[in-house]
Amino acid sequence: MSFLELKHVSKSFGGHAVLKDVNLSLIEGEFVAIVGYSGHGKTTLMSLIAGLTRPDSGEIILEGKPITGPGPDRGLVFQNYSLLPWLTVGENIALAVDSVFPALSPEERAAKVDKHIAMVKLSHAKDRLPRQLSGGMRQRVSVARTLAINPRILLLDEPLSALDALTRANLQDEISQIWQADKKTVVLITNSVDEALLLADRVIPLTLGPGATLAAPITVDLPRPRDRIALNHEPEFKRLRAQITEQLLGYSAARRTHVSRKLVLPDILPEDLDHPRVNRPPRRLSEEKRELISQS
Amino acid sequence: MNSKFQNAALSTALALIGVGLFFLLWLALNRFAPDLPTPTSTWQGARIYIVEPFAYRGEQDQGLLSLTSKSLILVAKGYFIALLIGAPIGFCLGLSKNFTRTFDPIVQVLRPVSPLAWFPLGMVLFLGTGGQALEYGALFTIAVCAMWPTVLNTAVGVRAIPQDYLNVGRVLRLSKTKMLFKIMVPATLPYMFTGFRLSLGIAWLVIVAVEMLTGKVGIGQFIQDAYMNANYGNIIVGILTIGIVGYILDRLMSVVEARFKTA
Numbered sequence: 001m002s003f004l005e006l007k008h009v010s011k012s013f014g015g016h017a018v019l020k021d022v023n024l025s026l027i028e029g030e031f032v033a034i035v036g037y038s039g040h041g042k043t044t045l046m047s048l049i050a051g052l053t054r055p056d057s058g059e060i061i062l063e064g065k066p067i068t069g070p071g072p073d074r075g076l077v078f079q080n081y082s083l084l085p086w087l088t089v090g091e092n093i094a095l096a097v098d099s100v101f102p103a104l105s106p107e108e109r110a111a112k113v114d115k116h117i118a119m120v121k122l123s124h125a126k127d128r129l130p131r132q133l134s135g136g137m138r139q140r141v142s143v144a145r146t147l148a149i150n151p152r153i154l155l156l157d158e159p160l161s162a163l164d165a166l167t168r169a170n171l172q173d174e175i176s177q178i179w180q181a182d183k184k185t186v187v188l189i190t191n192s193v194d195e196a197l198l199l200a201d202r203v204i205p206l207t208l209g210p211g212a213t214l215a216a217p218i219t220v221d222l223p224r225p226r227d228r229i230a231l232n233h234e235p236e237f238k239r240l241r242a243q244i245t246e247q248l249l250g251y252s253a254a255r256r257t258h259v260s261r262k263l264v265l266p267d268i269l270p271e272d273l274d275h276p277r278v279n280r281p282p283r284r285l286s287e288e289k290r291e292l293i294s295q296s
Numbered sequence: 297m298n299s300k301f302q303n304a305a306l307s308t309a310l311a312l313i314g315v316g317l318f319f320l321l322w323l324a325l326n327r328f329a330p331d332l333p334t335p336t337s338t339w340q341g342a343r344i345y346i347v348e349p350f351a352y353r354g355e356q357d358q359g360l361l362s363l364t365s366k367s368l369i370l371v372a373k374g375y376f377i378a379l380l381i382g383a384p385i386g387f388c389l390g391l392s393k394n395f396t397r398t399f400d401p402i403v404q405v406l407r408p409v410s411p412l413a414w415f416p417l418g419m420v421l422f423l424g425t426g427g428q429a430l431e432y433g434a435l436f437t438i439a440v441c442a443m444w445p446t447v448l449n450t451a452v453g454v455r456a457i458p459q460d461y462l463n464v465g466r467v468l469r470l471s472k473t474k475m476l477f478k479i480m481v482p483a484t485l486p487y488m489f490t491g492f493r494l495s496l497g498i499a500w501l502v503i504v505a506v507e508m509l510t511g512k513v514g515i516g517q518f519i520q521d522a523y524m525n526a527n528y529g530n531i532i533v534g535i536l537t538i539g540i541v542g543y544i545l546d547r548l549m550s551v552v553e554a555r556f557k558t559a
Contacts, residue, residue: 052463070466082460086482095478099468149468 003028003185004049004153009058011044018044020211022058024204026153029183033196034214035244036206037252042189043079045206046157049187050076063152072100075151079158081138083130083145090126093117093145100149116148117141120174136167140174147178153185161191169228172198180225193244197237198226203244208251218244331528338529345533355513356521360537367503367514368541374438375499381439382446382495383488389447390454390484407444411437411502415509434506441502445494453487454480485556493549500542515541 006024010017018041026032036042047053049060051070060067062074083092093113101109117123120140130138139159146154156175160168176199179186190196196203197220205215222237231237269283319335326334333341342360344351349361388395389403418436422429461483465475507516515537522530 050467052466070463071469072467074467076463076467078460078463080460082464084461084464084479084482086485096468099470099474 002026003030003063004187005061006049007058007061009048009055009060011041011048011053011055013044017211019048019055020213022213024214026185026187028185030202031179031186031188031200032217033188033190033200033203034206035190035193035196035203035248036212037208037248038191040206040208041212042191042206043157046076046155046187046189050074050155052076072096072149073152074155075146075149075153076155077139077142077146077157077159079161081130081135081142083138083141085130088127088129089117089122089133089141092130092141093148096145096149112148116144119147119178120144134167135163136171139163139171143175143178151184153187156186156188156190158189158191160195168195173228175199176225193241193248196220196244197222197240198228198231203240205244205247205251208255215247333529333532338532341527341529342533345530356517358513360515360518360533363513363515363518364537364541366512367507367516370434370506370512370514371438371499371503374435374502375442375496377435377439378443378495378499379446379492382443382491383450385443386447386450386488386491387454387480387484389451396451403444403447406440407448409441411441411505412509414440415506430510430512434510434512437506438499438502442495442499445498446488446491449487449491449494450484453484453491456487457483486553489549489553489556493546493553496545496549497542500538500545504538 002025004024004026006022009019009022011019022045024032034042034045044053048055049067051067051074054068067074083089084095087095090113093116094109097109097112101112104112114123114126117126120143122137122140122144125133125137130141133141139162143159159175160171163171172195179199186199188196188199193203200220202217202219204217206212207215218240220240222231222234265285267285269285271277271282322335326332345360349359351359352362385399389400414437415433418433418440419429421436422432425432457480461479462475465479470478503514504516504519506512507514508520511517511520515534519531519534522528522534
């Protein structure tokens with residue numbers, strides 16, 4: 001039985017179809033990456049699974065139960081971190097832990113907070129405010145906050161796209177390690193084919209909107225742990241990357257506009273400001289051509 | 297460091313030039329309005345109030361700071377009533393569209409009403425309290441006039457809470473009270489403090505009118521008294537005192553406001 005299932009899910013905003021007939025099925029412990037263009041429904045798809053928005057039609061089923069609203073069983077890591085700026089790193093995570101595990105003793109909750117801060121290697125920054133952290137550190141706090149509530153499924157909504165390339169690579173490795181440590185089910189949304197191939201078991205391209213939908217999944221059969229450097233020389237990696245990239249580029253090529261009419265330029269040439277035109281008619285494109293012909 | 301010092305010196309010098317020009321203008325005005333006291337006669341008339349700021353020579357005859365403190369206490373009471381009423385109303389306006397539809401027209405109509413117009417109504421409201429009517433009427437007037445900036449800024453702040461913060465709360469399934477006090481109130485605080493600062497400015501503005509109407513002893517009454525006794529120099533001293541105190545209050549509030557700025 002599938003762990004998470006989307007059945008014929010459609011969503012439109014203000015009469016514009018954003019997602020149309022999206023079907024997806026995940027087994028437990030699977031890491032799936034959805035790649036697609038920006039602004040074509042990726043984040044909408046994620047808020048649907050998170051329960052922050054409701055689909056117009058179709059249903060989303062997690063472990064046999066339909067999703068009707070947001071909840072801590074789905075850990076969402078936001079693209080813009082969404083840390084509360086008036087709380088320190090520790091307090092941000094404690095807010096999540098305290099509200100999800102009210103039955104635990106205060107000591108147990110504090111230990112949980114500390115454990116997850118250590119997991120993302122930020123113990124030294126526990127008492128800092130988000131604005132005192134770099135982008136990469138903020139995203140690690142956000143990941144720690146999500147892991148701390150021990151969700152059944154992790155939803156990563158372009159978590160790394162606001163970061164510089166090096167930080168991004170580091171965090172990809174960290175996410176990979178964390179996933180291999182406890183094999184949570186993960187849905188990653190990204191615009192980077194390399195990132196998808198490095199992390200995921202399956203890559204699913206999202207077609208272009210309006211009315212975007214998921215294309216056929218592509219299984220990534222690369223051995224783990226995957227090393228980003230070695231991967232670059234792996235023929236299978238190169239083949240998959242080319243295939244997915246081509247598929248994505250194909251979507252946009254199909255809808256490229258073509259100019260079928262020859263445009264007529266205005267019959268006038270730019271003025272030469274060093275030689276002001278006094279009592280002289282403006283230079284015409286047609287006249288210039290005639291001159292050239294007479295010269296040849 | 298050096299340029300910083302130069303900058304400060306320049307600011308001070310220009311500010312002093314401004315004060316000098318103010319006194320020149322004052323002297324020039326004396327030519328057209330012979331009843332306007334000169335700076336010297338003003339100083340001589342008001343000297344006793346300034347050099348003995350806390351003197352008590354009788355209920356109507358006290359030092360300037362003594363009078364100011366009486367006014368400040370009244371303002372403080374009215375101001376806190378304004379905040380206690382204004383902030384929750386602002387929250388409701390920001391949270392509920394229907395609340396806004398219901399009460400925003402009333403807010404917009406009552407907002408521009410002058411303290412002079414509110415005061416008689418305040419008196420009527422509290423006539424039943426007998427001897428306390430003046431005090432309650434005064435507090436009512438200050439509170440009603442001062443609460444609008446708090447109401448409106450809080451409402452704007454609540455509407456401006458980033459959806460992301462609310463989503464964090466929704467994903468964690470925070471209870472209504474936790475959502476309010478852990479996310480919405482802290483997210484709105486910077487806006488609320490802007491409102492609090494503007495409200496304090498208005499509360500201080502209203503005090504003069506209120507004291508003139510009630511005859512309660514204070515800095516506003518000092519001006520009224522000076523006018524009645526043809527002691528015109530003291531009017532100017534009173535105005536300057538009100539201005540300086542107002543300025544200090546505003547600076548204090550903006551320091552507090554800056555401390556609550558998040559992100």
